[in-house]
Amino acid sequence: MVDILSGDNIIYPTSVQLQTIPKLMRGHNVLCAAETGTGKTLTYLLPVIHRLKGELDADEFRDAAPRTGCVVLVPSRELAEQVKYVAKAFCDPLGMTVKVVGGGKGVGNIMLAFAGGPPDILVATPGALLKALRRRCVAMDELSFFVVDEADTLFDPSFAGMLGDILAQTHVASKPSETQGPGRRAQLMVVGATFPGGVGDVLAQVTDLGSVVTVTSKMLHFLMPHVKQTFLKVRGEDKLPELRQALETAERGGSAVLVFCNRASTVNWLGYMLEDLGVAHARIQGEMPAAVRAGVFRSFQKGLVNVLLCSDVASRGLDTCRARLVVNYDFPESQADYIHRAGRVGRAGGEVGGAVLSFVTHPWDVELVQAIETAARRRSSLPSMESAIRRSAPQEGADGSS
Structure with a gap:
């Protein structure tokens, strides 16, 4: 992997990162369900940056038109700015660009984010991303990655319609081999601390649900013992x-x-x-x-x-x-x-x-x-927090078994 960790005081990966990053590196679509505060943002950003940097440097992509390689969808502008801040810390030294389009901005400001060309990574809220799509500022069918962060909020009825419209325009891979080469399809990463029961139904409309690897942390739906x-x-x-x-x-x-x-x-x-x-x-x-x-x-x-x-x-x-x-x-x-x-x-x-x-x-x-x-x-998990996705997709535990 590209040496993007040096100088950032990152020494040991969290358990969630150990479980999830290798699956993403192998091209799997992944649903990561883990408690808050376990480093899920870096869990998806590191493989994304590694792959996109490799594509930018590869001979087969050298003459390709500039494009946005990853869209990270988040429910709020505050979270969008936070993800951008983390991503830029790793992307800037590699000559990669990160931009945000978020709520509260007019169409002019959204289009301004693309004035210098398509960013390598775009962090967006649903409404702002739909505005950008209507004006053809970004093409969801050209992505290498599509990340849905804070999925329980984005799959809530208040966002579900917009999320469905966005997913319908995204060419999601159904197997790892489809994430490689010039005709690649987008690798999907869905991240959350809790999941509503309808996640599986929505994802089944855009990819083979059986191909989605589900990684769940041991402490999912537990209250932290040190709090x-x-x-x-x-x-x-x-x-x-x-x-x-x-x-x-x-x-x-x-x-x-x-x-x-x-x-x-x-x-x-x-x-x-x-x-x-x-x-x-x-x-x-x-x-x-x-x-x-x-x-x-x-x-x-x-x-x-x-x-x-x-x-x-x-x-x-x-x-x-x-x-x-x-x-x-x-x-x-x-x-x-x-x-x-x-x-x-x-x-x-x-x-x-x-x-x-x-x-x-x-x-x-x-x-x-x-x-x-x-x-x-x-010190047990909260009742009534199990999600249908955990029963309908293949599971992988800390030992990598499935």
């Missing part, structure tokens, strides 16, 4: 005082905190309350312009603010290595949401450990709380 889970039963009027106390404790320890609410309106209201209390914070929620969200999140990453109030737009895939505490001001509405929120702490490359504090207020939360609390206590 402390606390459930606090409180009345609604007591949530704000309890939050203030938790933030004061975190401040004394110098810890960064993510506070999750279920609604954008709650994020805004809670922000006003903390302002009155003199608590410095920032806010991020889905009704804010994408560019504003991106700027707010960068300020949190840089340590300019230590308390971030957010909706679930911040729970999927974002690099929150600074965070040591997650507070569920509103208890999440599903086990999947809880896993993603809890996964913002105790991540690979971050501080060791972390904690999740959840306020339990409503009677309808109790059943979900009991299931999560039992799983945390027994």
